Amino acid sequence: MERVVHLAGLLRRPLVGGDGEVVGRLSDLIVRLRGRDYPLVTGLVARVGGREVFLPAEQVADLEGQRITLVSPRVDLRHFERREGEVLLRADVLGHRVIDVADVELVRAYDIELEQRPDGWMVTCLDTRRPPRLRGVMGGRGGQPDWRDWKSFEPLIGHTRSARVRGPFARLGRLKPADLADLLEEANRTESHEILQTVHADPELEADVFEELEPDSQLRLLRERTDAEIAQVIARMRADDAADAINELPQARRQPVLDALPAGQRTKVLTLMGFNPSSAGGLMALDVLTATGSARVAEALRAAGEARTLQPEALTSVYLVGEEKQLLGVITLVELLQADPKAPLEDVVDRDPVRAGPDTDVEDVALLMTDYNLLTVPVVDDEDRILGVITVDDVLDAVIPEDWRRREPAPRPPHHADEPTPGPPPHDTPPHS
Structure with a gap:
């Protein structure tokens, strides 16, 4: 019989020893990322006597029920310090935005599902549907939870603490430039920086993405770069889009960027800049x-x-x-x-x-x-x-x-081309690690 718990219901639950004595309350769960496998719970962060302390996963006898049962009530009272690469589900994922790869949109994780498997407890699903109690406060849709496979998302976007162990978002490189541009326009500064870092690995794709950006978003992202870095992107753009991009730059930066372009591209861009941007020329x-x-x-x-x-x-x-x-x-x-x-x-x-x-x-x-x-x-x-x-x-x-551009986009048709092959669904036979 499958054993499933949800993080939102676990938080602040009492931690008790075998004798029923309350040791503290659950503050967070720590997981280790494992590439294409589901993240594995490696420990708990418990609040004990006004401080947060670490408990290894092996000390947990049971996560289900109204109390979290520990193997032993003995707790190391040293203050918890996060280690390199550790991900805290409440602090880093719950309530944060993730990328829905199939629908190409940033959505918020409102709850996290964990399932017990032979290796231990692991994260298997996210719920990105806003709970009904938040609809009046935050707007938008709400309703019953919509549990979807963890592997349907790129989580931890903009999360610098785990960037080194996560590696690049390989699936983002397979999205269409227009889709990546939509993500960048919706992302905050930290999120967009990380998306651009991934796109930057493919210079041709990077240029295509900048071509698809709305002028204000394009300018915002280009202004954060040096003149030479802007020229590197513009050199690979279509000449008409490159001319538009340079025209949007502050006056003082246009000539340095033009000077940094390869001669052939510079000639084309200067030719097009001689025409009215809204004309055929x-x-x-x-x-x-x-x-x-x-x-x-x-x-x-x-x-x-x-x-x-x-x-x-x-x-x-x-x-x-x-x-x-x-x-x-x-x-x-x-x-x-x-x-x-x-x-x-x-x-x-x-x-x-x-x-x-x-x-x-x-x-x-x-x-x-x-x-x-x-x-x-x-x-x-x-x-x-x-x-x-x-x-x-x-x-x-x-x-x-x-105003057409600001309309709510039409629902996307079912789309699986860019989905990973996640193996069995979360509640089926567990995969071997």
Whole structure:
């Protein structure tokens, strides 16, 4: 028969010896992290005579019932001092926020479930549903406890005391950049610092995450870095997003960051900074897949396959250009796949592509995309030379009203792709350690 207790109900319970004498009261439980295994209870913190003392787990005969029974009433009265890597369930987890990996949100742990297994008592579940008695005070949902596997969460986020023994949050690196950006925008300073430390291990992912951040959050996180560190992130961002990021920096920091960028990225960023940020020129991507009229369909497809440095959202079409880069036509990749591989491009392209000038308002670009069912629109100068391409994701980002962004997000569908493989559920046959 499974033996389960809940931390909220254990706290302040009396600790009694075999003779029934009250020794003290439970103040906290100490656990040892074990990687992918459930944390194991290694001791208790008891309040005895006005001080907190340590009791090893082996001294506990029973955690169930209205009293916690000890093997012996003898207690070492030296003041409890936390050791490196120890986690205190009440002080460090209960009431603190954890990351729900499947739903990609920060939630609070309102109770902790422990189960007795052959190795001892271990943490198996968290309850993140606010108790009914707190609804009126704190707002939000409440109701019956919602016990979920400990392994569904990244607990101890922002908890520096245990960072060394926990290691990096490997599962966070598998989340989408937009999801990580959402977490950062919701996190406090300590939490966001630790999330960023994990993301920083993958520079490309770090740049993608900063691209997804709202401008105020992006600026808040960038301002805490040196100019060289900002440049390292911006160097890997898309040029249009990099230009926006630099424009948001305080005036005194813009030029030092620009000077620290690689020459190629600096040139692109300076080009885009010359346009109104809300115009087609300010939003366009400068890298475009072009071909000349003498090229054939097969060559264009091969070029698309090899264009690994181009922004994927911009790689929906191939643009036919003349000797002076004048825009002569466009063909989508789908149309290329369906065309005769030996056919010349000039025979299969649309000779009158929809286009926009660099000063075109983003709202007008959005209307063009809607009217012609486009994912991208080329941007051309007065001589019809192609300057870049504006993508639908950038247009949506610019035209979605600000109050829409603050709406409560729609419920996420069931999602298990990023979940760990936790083994048997907490109340099934215990795993071997």
